[in-house]
Amino acid sequence: MTLNIIGLYSGSYFLTNSCGYPYSRPEFLGLSPDEVECSADHVARPIVILKETRRLPWSAGYAEVINAGKSMLNEDQACCEVLVVKRRPAGSSTPNHPLTTRRRSSLPNGEGLVLRECLDSAEDLTFNYWALFDGHAGSGAAVVASRLLHHHIALHLQEVMEIVCTPNLQPPTCLGEELLNHHLTPTSQRALTRAASLRGAAGAPGSPGTPTTRFCTEKKISHESLVIGAIENAFKDMDIQIEREKAVYNISGGCTALVVVYLLGKLYVGNAGDSRAIILRAGEVIPMSTEFTPESERQRLQFLAYMQPHLLGNEFTHLEFPRRVQKKEVGKRMLYRDFTMAGWAYKTIEDDDLKFPLIYGEGKKARVLATIGVTRGLGDHSLKVHDSNIYIKPFLSCCPEVRVYPLAQSEHGADDVLVLGTDGLWDVLSNQEVAEAVTCFLANCDPDDQHRYTMAAQDLVMRARGVLKDRGWRISNDRLGSGDDISVYIIPLMYGNKQN
Amino acid sequence: MTLNIIGLYSGSYFLTNSCGYPYSRPEFLGLSPDEVECSADHVARPIVILKETRRLPWSAGYAEVINAGKSMLNEDQACCEVLVVKRRPAGSSTPNHPLTTRRRSSLPNGEGLVLRECLDSAEDLTFNYWALFDGHAGSGAAVVASRLLHHHIALHLQEVMEIVCTPNLQPPTCLGEELLNHHLTPTSQRALTRAASLRGAAGAPGSPGTPTTRFCTEKKISHESLVIGAIENAFKDMDIQIEREKAVYNISGGCTALVVVYLLGKLYVGNAGDSRAIILRAGEVIPMSTEFTPESERQRLQFLAYMQPHLLGNEFTHLEFPRRVQKKEVGKRMLYRDFTMAGWAYKTIEDDDLKFPLIYGEGKKARVLATIGVTRGLGDHSLKVHDSNIYIKPFLSCCPEVRVYPLAQSEHGADDVLVLGTDGLWDVLSNQEVAEAVTCFLANCDPDDQHRYTMAAQDLVMRARGVLKDRGWRISNDRLGSGDDISVYIIPLMYGNKQN
DSSP states (O other), rough: OOOOOOOOOTTHHHHHHHHHHOOOOOOOHHHOOOHHHTTTTTTOOOOOOTTOOOGGGGEEEEEEOOOOSSSSSSSSEEEEEEEEEOOTTOOOOTTTTTOOEEOOOOOOGOOOOOOTOOSTTEEEEHHHHHHEEESSSSHHHHHHHHHHHHHHHHHHHHHHHHHTTTTTTTOOOOOOOOSSSOOOOHHHHHHHOOOOOOOSSSSSOOOOOOHHHHHHHOOOOOHHHHHHHHHHHHHHHHHHHHHHHHHTTTOOOOEEEEEEEETTTTTEEEESOOOOEEEEEETTEEEOOOOOOOTTTHHHHHHHHHOGGGGGGTTESSSSSSOOOOGGGTTSEEBOTTTTTTSEEEEEGGGGGEEEEEEESSGGGGGGGTTBOOOBBBTTOOBBBBSOOOOOOGGOOOEEEEEEOGGGOOOOOTOOEEEEEOOHHHTTTTTHHHHHHHHHHTTTTTTHHHHHHHHHHHHHHHHHHEEETTTTEEEEGGGGOOOOOEEEEEEEEEHHHHHH | OOOOOOOOOTHHHHHHHSSSSOOOGGGGGGGOOOOOOOOTTTTTOOOOEETOOOOOOOEEEEEEEESSSSSSOOOOOEEEEEEEEOOOTTTTTTTTOOEEEEEEEGGGOOOOOOTTTSSSSSTTEEEEEEEEEEESSSSSSHHHHHHHHHHHHHHHHHHHHHHHHHHOOOOSSTTTTTOOOOOOOHHHHHHHHHOOSSSTTTSSSSSSOOOOHHOOOOOOOHHHHHHHHHHHHHHHHHHHHHHHHHHHHHHOEEEEEEEEEETTTTTEEEESSSSSSEEETTTTEEEOOOOOOOOTHHHHHHHHHHHHGGTTTTEEEESOOOSSSOOGGGSSSSBBTTTTTOOOEEEEEOOGGGGGSSSESGGOEEETTTTBSSSOOOOOOOOOOOOOOOBSSGOOBBEEEEEOOOGGGSSSTOOEEEEEEEEEHTTTHHHHHHHHHHHHHHHTTTTOOOOOHHHHHHHHHHHHHHHEEEEEEEEEOOBBOOSSSSEEEESSHHHHHHHH
């Protein structure tokens, strides 16, 4: 299947071409409408896995289950693709030039991908992509992001592919310049006269930089940084596109996004939200993401609110208190913390402190503006505090944190895997529990079984969902199972070595 | 020596009482005016250590050396104190109540401190304090902070000492209330009607919080958090005091601050600047601080500039480029990154990008607003970009990062130490080099030698300064030695165990 992408920046190709994206389950599952309906049974909660006739690249495993009734639809989404980015025509250096990427599709009809293939031709760059999206307040954003985010990534990679595909090529600071010639502009000449720098240079080895050396200094940027930048800006473009087209295509809600890009020997894990990726390697757990929540991003959010208090609409305070302040407590001393503090101290309560706190609640119940429990993701442009005109979006970031794992640098065994899961998994199972379950499961599989990673993913979802007992879903040690949507990838790492 | 502190908040006691703080070397060195003058020899650069008749608490070692000519005076300062905080009169809960702390001085006349002493009486709380300050653009802020910051810490600890001294006492959210009675105010009733929370609660174990449980939720704050908050707010108060009194007392410049507080079995290391603390324990290096520089704080600074562009005075851009942009490059594609990005990407250069970048330069040469190479500290309220009206201070933070080491939880040998150093040390020696030097030095000392830690500190300063050769100061492998002021503490950890 070939898809031509033309002029993303000059219009709204993605959505107009497809007449919007109706709700469904991930394309690679190949579910019939009947099967989609069955998968949405909130009572039985069937665990959906890849059919035996279907395989994902690298034999990656996938399993999912719907929530226990929290929303009509399963608001998680997933995507898995192998994408081919074509090199720009020689001499082209304009960013908005029409370009073509071909998508090696998610294996319709059970056809497996040929492994060991990276560059389709000398002109193309192939990358692998796996992603999880966890929607809220509607399924629209997650559906759209699962269909389009990888194209945005492909477009941004296309811009730098000639550089990243050329080993030992230092990325040029400015495109279309071979040698840098630093004529001083009037502005920089003026800057030269600025104060002798106050700290650092004189104390460092060597003498303080002279103006001449100072303006010749040029940061060396790595290939890896360009890929990270491409993923970061792809998230931004995806978010902008959702905002631009949400009215036309009725894109509801927002979603988290956790993506994995395998390119030229390295795994790039980009995360915006509260999903999680961990690598299990020879029994060791390597965290590949952090969660972005009201608690983990408290200081960023408080800092923003402190600087732009109008965003709080005179109803919220940027200060945090251990609980709501009561009117009778005005004048008393209460514990608080502001954006500068990790610790707590006492302050005298004023009338302003009676406002609702910007960050309120603990753990999974923590909320921004009493509304949302996750602080990064895509969409949510229309989301407001209930019964108010206060928008949530300014406090949310669509920017992922990207971590890199140099996969091709070392050998990996058949049981070394990357586990991706939405928060439904991690709410009830710790990294260690997941590591033990997966390691134990894989050790008991036939190493030649192509479905071992899918079976392991199914096992994980089962452990997180639990079984239905008298008083609800229960997992080991009679703990409560997750009532949330749960989606899990288990991606073996040995194929990365084989491929390059 | 006893010092009574009365009414810090109600006036400017500290400075008025002393008629300002003239420049000198750290009080605990006990240098005569002649000795101070000798220590300022920029050519010989004598290493100054504690006299044999003097001892610091815990037999801590200290050594310092002046810069190679970068500034007339040694702009580093140090302080070491044992402070006794007196409990407030019973029933007092007002914050501005006059109070008394007694300072166990830095051992004049060679008198050693009695170890194993923590509480002077049932009413008092004793804590140890070591600090390093690294001044710039004048010595005033460093001198004042070295004389006063510990009193601010004592005042803030005094506010919470009854709580932190009572094991198993949960810090009360609101002072003067025994039991919390959550009557809903009209405001909170309104909040109850707010939107069902969008994420997290429903997916978590258990059912979503009902309004009743939600408003009873109260964060549990630890004793440790109160000490951290006390140190954080003490830094803020110190900075406010410098701002308030800089005109009257001609307090020049700014300074970094690295402080260690030992209280009730725990070491608290607070850092605002580019000094560094590491613990060496059984051959292992445990970092106890991070440096705050234009590079490490780039995203915070760019975020601030993005939100408050007037702070850039129309002369700077918040974007970062690998080098200055030239006028002829407008319209071309150049590498950049903004506050959301860790990676790099290309953008089309516009006229606005010709402005000087907010963050410019690399490593020790990186600067904020072409002016300063450190982004946290005290003072600098008058500092402006040369030949402009652009203030630097809004970009600087006086807030420390505080890390905690549970010293009393484990045994420590005589060679387990906390090393504090200003950037003059760390610019030329890595953590590993410092660890090897100290470990090797202490292993060759007589374990009963009271001066072994001072000798080890002297050895470290010597290794960082080097020896004067034809072409300047040289250290091992013919590398350049540090031309900066260098100050080092080596604090043995075994005394913490003995004390409690």
